[in-house]
Amino acid sequence: xxxxxxxxxxxxxxxxxxxxxxxxxxxxxxxxxxxxxxxxxxxxxxxxxxxxxxxxxxxxxxxxxxxxxxxxxxxxxxxxxxxxxxxxxxxxxxxxxxxxxxxxxxxxxxxxxxxxxxxxxxxxxxxxxxxxxxxxxxxxxxxxxxxxxxxxxxxxxxxxxxxxxxxxxxxxxxxxxxxxxxxxxxxxxxxxxxxxxxxxxxxxxxxxxxxxxxxxxxxxxxxxxxxxxxxxxxxxxxxxxxxxxxxxxxxxxxxxxxxxxxxxxxxxxxxxxxxxxxxxxxxxxxxxxxxxxxxxx
Numbered sequence: 001x002x003x004x005x006x007x008x009x010x011x012x013x014x015x016x017x018x019x020x021x022x023x024x025x026x027x028x029x030x031x032x033x034x035x036x037x038x039x040x041x042x043x044x045x046x047x048x049x050x051x052x053x054x055x056x057x058x059x060x061x062x063x064x065x066x067x068x069x070x071x072x073x074x075x076x077x078x079x080x081x082x083x084x085x086x087x088x089x090x091x092x093x094x095x096x097x098x099x100x101x102x103x104x105x106x107x108x109x110x111x112x113x114x115x116x117x118x119x120x121x122x123x124x125x126x127x128x129x130x131x132x133x134x135x136x137x138x139x140x141x142x143x144x145x146x147x148x149x150x151x152x153x154x155x156x157x158x159x160x161x162x163x164x165x166x167x168x169x170x171x172x173x174x175x176x177x178x179x180x181x182x183x184x185x186x187x188x189x190x191x192x193x194x195x196x197x198x199x200x201x202x203x204x205x206x207x208x209x210x211x212x213x214x215x216x217x218x219x220x221x222x223x224x225x226x227x228x229x230x231x232x233x234x235x236x237x238x239x240x241x242x243x244x245x246x247x248x249x250x251x252x253x254x255x256x257x258x259x260x261x262x263x264x265x266x267x268x269x270x271x272x273x274x275x276x277x278x279x280x281x282x283x284x285x286x287x288x289x290x291x292x293x294x295x296x297x
Contacts, residue, residue: 025070028239030093036071036239038062039086039095041079045187045263047097049075057187057263058096061115062230064255065246083231084109090233094243098185100148100226106285110236111229113244113293116260117277119225119269120206121186123174130181131207133223142170142179148222149183155219167192175199190264205269227277227292251293271295 021034030036040047040054047056054062054075066073076092083095088108098118101111124130130139133156142162143149153161162179164170170182171192182189182201189203208224209217230247232240250256257267273292282288 022070028069028071028242029236030071030239031090032074034070034072035074036062036066036069036094037074037076037092039076039078039083039092040097041083042077043097045191046185049077054096056097057259057265058098058115058230060259060262061247061250061256062094062096064250064259065243068246069242087231087233090235093232093236093239095231098228099231101229101281103280103284105231109234110232110240111285112232112240113247114227114229114273114277115247115250115256116265116270117225117227117273119186120208120223121184121189122204122206123171123182123184123189123192123201124180124204125174125177126200126202128180128202130204133206133209133213133220136181139180140178141181141183142173143183144170147183151219152222153183155217171196171199171201174201186269187263187265194264205266208274224276225274227273227280248293251295257295267295 026033038054040049040059042048043056045056046058047054048059052075053059054073063073076086078086083097083099084105086092087095100118101114105111122130130136136156136159138158140160140162141153141156142164143153144167145163145165150161150163153159162173167184167188170179170184173179174182175196175198186203189201192199193201193203206223209220214220214224230243247256251271256271260267260270272294277292278290282290
């Protein structure tokens with residue numbers, strides 16, 4: 001979705017470029033050999049910068065990949081619009097942090113294979129249960145201004161949209177029983193459960209609307225899971241391929257599952273693609289026989 005300082009370069013000479021950069025690392029074509037400049041926004045627990053390092057789920061994934069590729073991570077803090085613009089103008093090498101793949105975005109940049117899939121999560125009052133779109137009819141539904149769920153909520157019959165400047169507003173009104181359901185990225189909800197137990201909220205995952213429901217009401221597509229990706233400039237083909245290969249390896253060796261669990265996520269929800277993930281990208285920015293990464297079925 002819908003994220004301080006840089007580490008000092010370890011090098012010599014007037015250009016202050018890192019020394020001992022291997023030919024393989026240099027061939028990745030980053031803006032500065034041996035470094036990867038990363039645009040992020042403060043979006044814990046997906047991305048935040050502490051002591052010059054990016055932490056959070058996306059930050060940990062990139063740190064693992066960067067170590068494998070011999071790259072030093074250099075964070076640059078901005079907002080979401082700045083993240084995308086930095087990539088598209090090639091002022092940075094990459095941006096991370098719950099960036100959703102879309103056909104429009106891939107026209108202006110490159111997406112890696114999905115590091116994880118973001119399931120449709122709901123923050124609800126403890127003891128309440130909502131499973132489908134039909135269960136939301138007539139309810140008070142909250143999300144953050146500008147998030148894709150605004151359109152989905154507006155399409156729910158008789159539901160009332162409550163849009164807030166940030167997630168704290170959603171949680172405050174949910175805890176005060178002024179809204180029934182809050183739509184936010186799942187790890188945000190899981191973190192709030194731990195940090196604000198007085199709110200008495202739970203995380204629930206929606207049963208996605210059917211293809212027939214989405215056809216009848218296109219805005220419901222945002223109630224479906226979406227695939228995330230690390231986003232790179234159009235010319236960064238070698239770097240994208242190298243990072244995608246490491247992401248795929250993390251599914252195979254258990255590292256991705258371990259990191260998802262570290263932040264309270266359910267690997268069954270985060271690391272198994274829905275059927276439309278492959279078809280959305282096949283013939284667009286992937287081959288016709290591309291298979292998205294997944295943990296064992």
